[in-house]
Amino acid sequence: MPPTMSREGLRPPEVTGSGYALPVFPYRRPAELAGERRRHKVAVVGGGLAGLTAACDLAGRGIPVVLLDEDDTVGVRGASSRGIVYAQKTLEIFDRLGIYQRIVEKGVTWSVGKVLADDDVLYRFDASQGSLSKAPPFINLQQFYVEWYLVDRLAELPSAELRWRNRVTGITQREDHVALAVETPDGSYTLEAEWVIDASGLASLIRGALGAKMAAEQGEDRWCISDVRFKTSLPAERWTWAKAAFNDGRAVWQHPMADGVWRLDYQMGPNADPKTIADPETVRDRLRRHLGETEIEIVWVGPYDYRTQLMDHFRLGRVFFAGDVAHVMNPFGARGGNSGVQDAENIAWKLAAVVTGAAPEALLDSYDEERRAAGAHNIHVTTRTIRFLAPRSPFEHRFRDAVLDLARRHDFGRALVNTGRLSVAFDYAGSSLTSNSGSAVPNVPVTLPDGSAGALSDLLRGEGAIFLVLCYAGAEPPALPERLARSFACNAAIGGLPVLRGPALDRLGGAGEVLVIRPDQHLAARLERPAAATVQAAIDKALGKERAR
Amino acid sequence: MRTDANIPDADGFYAAIIAANEGLSEGESEAFLLRFALLLANQIGDQQVLLDAIRTAREMVVPREAGRNT
Numbered sequence: 001m002p003p004t005m006s007r008e009g010l011r012p013p014e015v016t017g018s019g020y021a022l023p024v025f026p027y028r029r030p031a032e033l034a035g036e037r038r039r040h041k042v043a044v045v046g047g048g049l050a051g052l053t054a055a056c057d058l059a060g061r062g063i064p065v066v067l068l069d070e071d072d073t074v075g076v077r078g079a080s081s082r083g084i085v086y087a088q089k090t091l092e093i094f095d096r097l098g099i100y101q102r103i104v105e106k107g108v109t110w111s112v113g114k115v116l117a118d119d120d121v122l123y124r125f126d127a128s129q130g131s132l133s134k135a136p137p138f139i140n141l142q143q144f145y146v147e148w149y150l151v152d153r154l155a156e157l158p159s160a161e162l163r164w165r166n167r168v169t170g171i172t173q174r175e176d177h178v179a180l181a182v183e184t185p186d187g188s189y190t191l192e193a194e195w196v197i198d199a200s201g202l203a204s205l206i207r208g209a210l211g212a213k214m215a216a217e218q219g220e221d222r223w224c225i226s227d228v229r230f231k232t233s234l235p236a237e238r239w240t241w242a243k244a245a246f247n248d249g250r251a252v253w254q255h256p257m258a259d260g261v262w263r264l265d266y267q268m269g270p271n272a273d274p275k276t277i278a279d280p281e282t283v284r285d286r287l288r289r290h291l292g293e294t295e296i297e298i299v300w301v302g303p304y305d306y307r308t309q310l311m312d313h314f315r316l317g318r319v320f321f322a323g324d325v326a327h328v329m330n331p332f333g334a335r336g337g338n339s340g341v342q343d344a345e346n347i348a349w350k351l352a353a354v355v356t357g358a359a360p361e362a363l364l365d366s367y368d369e370e371r372r373a374a375g376a377h378n379i380h381v382t383t384r385t386i387r388f389l390a391p392r393s394p395f396e397h398r399f400r401d402a403v404l405d406l407a408r409r410h411d412f413g414r415a416l417v418n419t420g421r422l423s424v425a426f427d428y429a430g431s432s433l434t435s436n437s438g439s440a441v442p443n444v445p446v447t448l449p450d451g452s453a454g455a456l457s458d459l460l461r462g463e464g465a466i467f468l469v470l471c472y473a474g475a476e477p478p479a480l481p482e483r484l485a486r487s488f489a490c491n492a493a494i495g496g497l498p499v500l501r502g503p504a505l506d507r508l509g510g511a512g513e514v515l516v517i518r519p520d521q522h523l524a525a526r527l528e529r530p531a532a533a534t535v536q537a538a539i540d541k542a543l544g545k546e547r548a549r
Numbered sequence: 550m551r552t553d554a555n556i557p558d559a560d561g562f563y564a565a566i567i568a569a570n571e572g573l574s575e576g577e578s579e580a581f582l583l584r585f586a587l588l589l590a591n592q593i594g595d596q597q598v599l600l601d602a603i604r605t606a607r608e609m610v611v612p613r614e615a616g617r618n619t
Contacts, residue, residue: 402583412591 020299022073023148027165030182032189039177040066041355043193045168045206047074049083049143050323050340051199052150056097057348059160062463063355066193067160068182070167074151075144082143083337084257085238089425090341091135092443092521096457099149100135107141108256113238115419118245122407123414127422132442132504134455138238138422140257143337168200171209173317195351196319199344202309204325212321213312219305219330221390222268224277227300229260230291240419242389242404246289251389251419254290261299264290267389274303306330308379314368320347327375332385332420335378342425342520343371349519353465353543358484363544366433374426381421388418428522433542435525441517444504449488457521459486465519467539470505471497474512478535485539518542550601 031038044055047069058065075082086094086103094100111128114121127137154160169188170181180191198206207214239254241247253265266286268277276282278301287296309328314321323340347367353359391397406413428438441456448454459468467485469478477495478487489497490505509515509526516524516538525538540546556562570578590599 398579399583402580402587406584406587410591413587416587 020075020142020144022075022144023151025072025151025162025164027072027185028163029186030163030166030184030189030191032191033184033186038192040064040191040193042066042195042197042351043068043178043180043191044197044199045180046198046200046204046323046325047071047147047151047162047164048199048201048323048340049147049150049337050344051197052147052154053093053097053341053344054197054199054322054348055160055162056099056150056154056157057093057345058352059154059157060097060461061348061352061465062159063352064159065161066163066191067154068163068166068168068180068191070165072164074147075142083331083334084140084142084255084263085334085338085422086139086141086146087334087338087423088131088133088135088137088442089440090338090423091139092133092440092457093341093345094146095135095443095455096460096521097150097153099146099153102149103139103141103146106145106258107139108236108258109136109139110236110238110256111137112235113240115414115417116239116241117243117404117408118241120408122242122404122417132444132507134443134445134457138334140255140263142257142259142261145258168205171196171206171319173210173319178318194318194355197322197344197347197351198319198325199322199340201324202328204321206319207311207321207325210316210319212316214309215312216307216309216328218307219386219390220270221330221386222270222272222274222277222303222305224266224268224283224286224303225301226264226266226283226287226298227257227261228264228287229262229297229299230294232291232294234262242400242417242419244290247286252290266290268303270390272303274305278303308383310375310379311372314343314372314375315365320351320364320367322347322371326371327379329379329382330386332389333378333382333422334420335382335423338423339371339374339378339426342374345520346371349465350544353519356464358464359543360545360548362548363433365547366431366544370426370428370431370433373430377426378423385418385420425522432547433518433524433544434522435516435527435538435541437523437526439523441508441515441521441523442504443521444502444508446500446502446505448500449498456517459488460517460519460521467519467524467542468515468517468521469535470500470509470515470517472509472511472513475514475529476532478514478530478532480532480536480539516542550598550605 041064042058044051044067047067055065055067094103112126114124154162165185167183168180169183172179177192177194178196182189182191198204236256241252243249244252247266250267255263283301307328311321311326314326322343329335350363350367354361354363391400403413403416407417425440428434431438443455443457445455469485469487471489471494473492477497487497488500490500512529514527514530518524524542527534593599
């Protein structure tokens with residue numbers, strides 16, 4: 001699919017010296033304001049990455065969904081390009097949702113990173129080594145493009161309704177539904193939905209109104225992003241300086257994205273004043289020290305600090321919290337946006353399974369179990385990174401210097417250098433839904449039974465929440481209801497099962513094995529020559545039927 | 550973590566450490582010890598032994614403010 005202009009968008013985005021020109025989506029008078037009474041199945045609040053992904057995933061599964069956004073565009077109006085790094089698991093989700101090709105075409109695909117200290121390259125990594133997925137390890141792209149593609153995709157899905165300039169001002173939880181007070185240019189109305197996904201970000205009104213508890217911690221570290229274009233040609237790689245002489249011995253990030261724009265992110269002194277560090281002359285001087293004398297076009301400058309925030313519970317009654325509303329962490333590792341997309345995928349298939357009657361409501365509690373664990377893990381990992389990047393005492397500085405010194409000379413020292421551990425899919429091995437493994441299954445390329453080229457994610461599309469059962473030579477073909485699971489034989493003939501072919505399949509499993517794969521392409525179970533009832537039991541467990549007992 | 554005698558030539562090891570630090574300032578000796586500790590940690594390569602050693606060493610160092618953390 002070639003990149004096309006948004007059906008609803010008015011103009012393509014242009015990079016300008018003062019930011020990006022963003023699309024404007026039309027407000028339409030909601031049916032409720034015309035006196036129509038409706039009970040929506042699922043309402044999603046917030047049209048950012050997590051909200052749009054959730055809506056797109058639900059609508060793709062045939063579940064009616066209405067998305068409310070207080071604005072009428074993507075991105076943060078007049079402001080940042082926000083996240084830029086989309087990691088493999090997220091790209092695989094976008095493949096299933098149907099926007100992957102546009103991301104590939106617009107974004108910068110990369111796998112090589114370099115970690116530096118002043119003028120020395122401490123080490124270089126290539127994340128494509130050993131990767132089995134159709135998707136590359138990473139694609140960099142301004143976040144608003146991804147959101148725009150999701151909006152376009154939603155416009156193609158009949159069970160999705162987008163409501164721009166619909167601002168939620170209140171919430172009431174009732175026995176069998178949630179009532180949202182919504183404000184529009186035409187006045188206020190009440191929206192009723194059986195389930196609500198709150199993806200309204202950092203400062204969610206819903207979270208506050210429900211009195212939800214969370215742990216929060218503000219950091220002292222300060223950074224300043226400059227998104228710029230310049231004439232100098234640099235490799236499409238992620239370069240991170242643990243310390244750089246051109247930034248007064250502090251850390252620097254250098255990363256390409258679409259439209260020839262580079263994200264340059266500079267660590268500032270602790271508690272530095274945001275106004276001072278973003279002053280135009282100071283910014284230009286900083287860029288000259290980094291890039292030398294070259295023509296520089298500044299696209300966007302944003303000073304920032306960060307906090308750590310984690311909700312105690314990701315589910316409260318009929319409301320689920322996804323993305324930044326539920327968890328906030330520092331950006332070093334690209335774990336914010338990527339985990340928001342993965343939250344959305346997790347709740348989407350579970351709601352689809354419950355709404356269609358395939359699973360008991362108890363399944364929905366596992367959203368909190370699985371995604372809060374992922375959020376806590378991401379906070380743990382990113383907090384360690386920042387302790388490396390911003391040492392808190394003279395001793396920590398000297399200890400880090402020793403690590404950098406050893407890393408210049410010896411392999412082992414490199415493992416201790418932590419300029420961000422990039423986002424990877426969370427392993428649900430400890431979840432009550434999984435049996436002996438919960439790792440993400442790479443989206444391996446396969447030849448589909450009809451002879452066409454595809455990938456595993458192609459087999460997970462469709463109505464409801466579908467499981468994928470991969471059988472290897474020597475296993476018995478399971479007999480499972482068609483609406484629940486699709487079974488395939490891998491590189492072998494097994495009973496009458498349709499056959500998938502491809503060398504990478506043999507890296508996922510071996511003789512006699514049956515892999516039970518959840519709708520989010522995580523393993524539910526890895527079974528050895530199972531009886532048909534054992535496969536059914538693994539699926540039942542993954543649908544929360546054990547929790548319901 | 551083993552705490553029985555395991556250094557083949559203890560006196561020679563002690564002398565080598567002293568000799569390596571001769572002529573170094575306190576800061577330089579600290580720099581030496583940090584690098585030495587990191588090199589040794591990699592030789593050991595056993596997380597539990599490393600954590601035991603960290604705990605044991607820390608327990609032997611009492612912060613000056615009397616009794617704090619003890």
